[in-house]
Amino acid sequence: MLPEVGLLAIIMALILALFQGGWLLTSSRGGSSLNLPYLAVGHWLFLAMGFVALMLSFLFNDFSVNYIAENSNRYLPWYYRLAATWGGHDGSMLLWIFMLGTWGMAFLTFAKSVPLIWRCRTVAILALVNVCMLFFMLFTSNPFQRSLPLFPSNGMDLNPLLQDPGLVIHPPILYAGYVGSGVAFAMAIALLLYPDKGLPWARWLRPWVTSAWCFLTLGILLGSWWAYHVLGWGGYWFWDPVENVSLLPWLAATALLHCLIVCDKRQTFYSFGLFLALVTFLLSLLGTFLVRSGMLVSVHAFANDPKRGAVLLALLGVVSGIALLIYSIRGIHWQSHSPFAFLSRETALLANNILLLLGSLVLLVGILYPMIMMIIGHGEVTVGPAYYNQVFLPLLAPFLLFMLLAPSLSWKNAQLIWKSASLYFLIAAGLTFFISRHNNSDVLTIMGVLLSLWLLFCVLHLLVKTHTRQLPMLISHMGIAVVIFSVAFNSMSSIEKDVALKPGENVVVGQYHFTFEKLVPVDASNYRGMKAQIKVTENKGAKIWRLEPQVQRFIANGMLKSEPSINDNLWQDFYVTLGENLGNDAWSMRIYIKPMMNGLWLGGLLVALGGLLALFRRREPELQRSTS
Numbered sequence: 100m101l102p103e104v105g106l107l108a109i110i111m112a113l114i115l116a117l118f119q120g121g122w123l124l125t126s127s128r129g130g131s132s133l134n135l136p137y138l139a140v141g142h143w144l145f146l147a148m149g150f151v152a153l154m155l156s157f158l159f160n161d162f163s164v165n166y167i168a169e170n171s172n173r174y175l176p177w178y179y180r181l182a183a184t185w186g187g188h189d190g191s192m193l194l195w196i197f198m199l200g201t202w203g204m205a206f207l208t209f210a211k212s213v214p215l216i217w218r219c220r221t222v223a224i225l226a227l228v229n230v231c232m233l234f235f236m237l238f239t240s241n242p243f244q245r246s247l248p249l250f251p252s253n254g255m256d257l258n259p260l261l262q263d264p265g266l267v268i269h270p271p272i273l274y275a276g277y278v279g280s281g282v283a284f285a286m287a288i289a290l291l292l293y294p295d296k297g298l299p300w301a302r303w304l305r306p307w308v309t310s311a312w313c314f315l316t317l318g319i320l321l322g323s324w325w326a327y328h329v330l331g332w333g334g335y336w337f338w339d340p341v342e343n344v345s346l347l348p349w350l351a352a353t354a355l356l357h358c359l360i361v362c363d364k365r366q367t368f369y370s371f372g373l374f375l376a377l378v379t380f381l382l383s384l385l386g387t388f389l390v391r392s393g394m395l396v397s398v399h400a401f402a403n404d405p406k407r408g409a410v411l412l413a414l415l416g417v418v419s420g421i422a423l424l425i426y427s428i429r430g431i432h433w434q435s436h437s438p439f440a441f442l443s444r445e446t447a448l449l450a451n452n453i454l455l456l457l458g459s460l461v462l463l464v465g466i467l468y469p470m471i472m473m474i475i476g477h478g479e480v481t482v483g484p485a486y487y488n489q490v491f492l493p494l495l496a497p498f499l500l501f502m503l504l505a506p507s508l509s510w511k512n513a514q515l516i517w518k519s520a521s522l523y524f525l526i527a528a529g530l531t532f533f534i535s536r537h538n539n540s541d542v543l544t545i546m547g548v549l550l551s552l553w554l555l556f557c558v559l560h561l562l563v564k565t566h567t568r569q570l571p572m573l574i575s576h577m578g579i580a581v582v583i584f585s586v587a588f589n590s591m592s593s594i595e596k597d598v599a600l601k602p603g604e605n606v607v608v609g610q611y612h613f614t615f616e617k618l619v620p621v622d623a624s625n626y627r628g629m630k631a632q633i634k635v636t637e638n639k640g641a642k643i644w645r646l647e648p649q650v651q652r653f654i655a656n657g658m659l660k661s662e663p664s665i666n667d668n669l670w671q672d673f674y675v676t677l678g679e680n681l682g683n684d685a686w687s688m689r690i691y692i693k694p695m696m697n698g699l700w701l702g703g704l705l706v707a708l709g710g711l712l713a714l715f716r717r718r719e720p721e722l723q724r725s726t727s
Contacts, residue, residue: 101155101156102153102161102245103243105150105153106241106243108149109193109233109236109237109243112200112229112233113233113234115141115226116142116227116229116230119135119138119142119222120223120226120227122134122135122219122223123220123223123227135219135222135223138226139203139204139207139219139226140204142200142226142229143201143204146197146200146201147197150184150193150194150197152243153184153190153242153243154181154184156243157181157183157184158180158181162250162253162254163246163247163250164243164244164246165246166187166189166242166243166244167183168246168251168254168255169187169255170187170190170254170255171183171257172256173254174624174625175257175625176624176625179257179261179262179267179625182267183257185274186266188240188407189240189241189242191270192232192235192240192391193236194270194271195278196229196233198271198277199228199232199278199281200229202225202275202279202281202311203281204222206222206282207222210307213303217289217298217300220285220289220292221282221286224284224285224288224289225281225285228281228284228285228418231417231418232414235410239406239407253655255655255656256653256655259626259651259653259658259660260330260660262625262653263328265321265322265324265325265329268321269318269322272317272318273318273322273345274318275315275318276311276312276314276315276317276318276319277315277345277348277383277386278383279311280379280380280383281380281383282304282307282311283304283307283311283379283380284377284379284381284422286300286303286304286376287377287426288377291373291429291430291433292425294432294433296369296432296433299363300362301359301362301363301372302363304376305359305360308352308355308356308359308376309710310710310714311352312349312352312356313707313711313714315349316349316707316710317703317707319342319345319349319703320700320703322345323336323342323699323703324700327665328663329662329663331661331662331676331689333663333674333676333689333691333693335696338465338483338487340466341389341390343466344389344466346462347385347386347459347462347463348379348380348383348386350455350456350458350459350462351375351378351459352379353455354375354451355372355375355376355379357448357452358372358375358448358452359372361448361449365445366435368435368445368449369433369434370430370431370434371452373430373433377423377426378456381422382459384415384419385415387411388411388415391407444505447504448505450497451498451501451502451505454501455498458491458494461490461491462487462491465482465486465487468480469482488543495546495547496550499551499580500550502579503520503553503557519557519560520553520557523560524553526552527552530548531545531548534548534588535548535591538591539591540591543587544590544591547584548584548591550583551580551584551587552580554576554579554580554583558573558576558577558580568716570712570716571709571710571711571712571713573709574705574708574709575706577702578701578703578705578706578707578709579702581698581701581705583702584695585698585702586699588694589694589699593694594608594609594692595691596608596691597689597690598613598687598689598690599686599688600613600615600685600688601684601685602615602616602617603616608692610637611635611636611637612636612638613634613635613675613690614633614634615631616633617631617632618631618632619631621651625653625654625655626651626653627651627652627654628649628650628652629649629650630648630649630677631647631648631675631677631688632646632647633645633646633648633664635666635673644666646666647664648662648677648688649661649662649664650662650678661677662677663675663676667696669697670695670697671694672693672694672696672697673691674692675688675689675690676688676689
């Protein structure tokens with residue numbers, strides 16, 4: 100019964116979304132905005148009802164529903180059964196649609212500074228996007244489709260890589276960031292259709308773009324943490340295509356945030372800001388297509404029927420084509436000209452926005468090039484880390500330079516901290532020389548350490564010297580510096596070693612002894628396995644850590660999974676993966692010593708914290724905004 104209730108609720112949500120689209124047409128002829136909020140509330144409530152119905156069907160093991168039979172199992176703990184709702188293509192589409200409805204409802208309810216007519220127009224455009232996605236889901240990816248009267252008594256199980264706490268929190272947060280950019284997209288379309296330069300629309304949008312950006316930042320950070328703790332290759336980032344897909348809208352959203360600051364403070368860059376609002380959401384839609392097309396090879400991708408990918412591509416083409424056509428016709432109404440000096444904050448922000456878009460373009464080429472080569476018959480082509488390291492990473496140098504300059508520049512003209520910046524550069528260069536002498540390093544990693552240290556010192560200087568209203572921005576910039584330094588230092592100093600050990604044997608890696616003590620069987624509700632107990636001691640024998648990597652065989656499908664064990668030390672991680680039984684009681688293992696990993700997670704949290712502080716800080720009154 101629950102699947103039928105859920106399906107009916109989704110159909111009703113589609114009908115109410117169509118009515119919202121109809122309201123948008125009547126509003127252009129002077130129609131009342133009084134009815135739209137009721138339609139939007141009903142749309143969201145029915146989406147929530149459908150989503151909850153699917154979650155409960157998972158919880159109650161209704162294997163007559165095809166999607167549940169393919170992605171769940173009686174042996175799964177209840178929290179994984181609930182999280183399996185978004186563990187596959189169909190359910191994750193419903194989560195995407197529900198998130199878009201939730202953002203629209205939140206904007207309608209909480210954006211009190213925005214006049215009702217503009218809130219209604221924005222929400223109605225979001226509803227039209229949901230119409231496209233609901234049609235796609237109902238006709239190609241229905242999560243409520245049953246197999247009656249015959250259906251399995253147990254499911255095929257959830258992908259073992261997804262049976263991790265990361266599945267519970269990572270996808271909803273990441274999707275909130277993906278879909279949250281739809282608010283800026285919808286308002287940009289509304290502003291293009293009904294242009295009015297007197298509106299403080301950049302100020303209206305800043306908290307909503309910041310909110311979505313914070314969610315996306317946390318989502319990417321959680322995805323990296325998940326990959327590091329689950330996949331067993333000791334990496335947090337490997338230029339994985341799906342990870343790159345999530346980075347595309349983040350780069351565009353970062354550019355949009357900076358552009359909105361200029362629009363709000365200096366009443367310029369209006370047309371560029373609207374363009375970035377469109378591009379950010381369109382890149383999110385592109386990511387939705389790519390991870391579901393079956394064309395990306397990744398552990399994160401939903402490898403599904405390419406026919407679904409073709410339908411999604413058509414929808415993406417329609418939405419993108421309409422949005423960009425509207426912009427090409429109406430964007431001229433938003434062109435603005437406000438003079439500013441070459442060496443000014445506007446210039447620095449504009450330069451960094453261009454670099455962010457160039458970075459997005461580099462990633463996009465790396466993602467699409469193998470697909471294009473395959474489509475035109477040139478076979479399978481791989482774009483690996485070498486491409487990104489050679490093309491994307493060099494953009495970081497000017498990006499960090501302008502990030503350093505922008506906070507120390509005034510609007511319209513320059514007031515630099517040249518003396519302090521020069522001193523900090525010399526200090527950073529000295530530290531970089533000391534670090535690189537004792538580690539294997541190349542030019543890119545040395546540049547990464549140098550520029551990140553320079554940025555960090557300058558940001559700390561500005562934190563002491565500047566007004567507190569710059570605090571959120573400076574904390575985010577500090578986080579970027581910490582992330583880049585951690586990645587560069589980690590790539591310089593990591594140690595990796597493959598070994599074969601028997602119980603009682605040990606191996607020396609770096610300055611540490613790893614002793615394989617014994618194997619212990621593991622018996623969980625959904626898998627059986629073996630756990631190696633490993634003691635880690637310093638050469639002097641003063642400190643002891645224990646690691647327990649596992650090999651797990653899942654009951655439902657017999658799949659094997661290696662679960663790494665990690666000791667999160669303050670300065671470095673000890674990371675061990677248990678591999679195959681090589682015979683004669685010997686087991687293969689891979690041992691890593693990875694420095695500054697906690698710096699990577701801390702830096703990412705600082706980036707998001709800066710955004711959160713920007714959301715909750717006290718805003719300047721509208722009539723007292725500085726344009727000096």
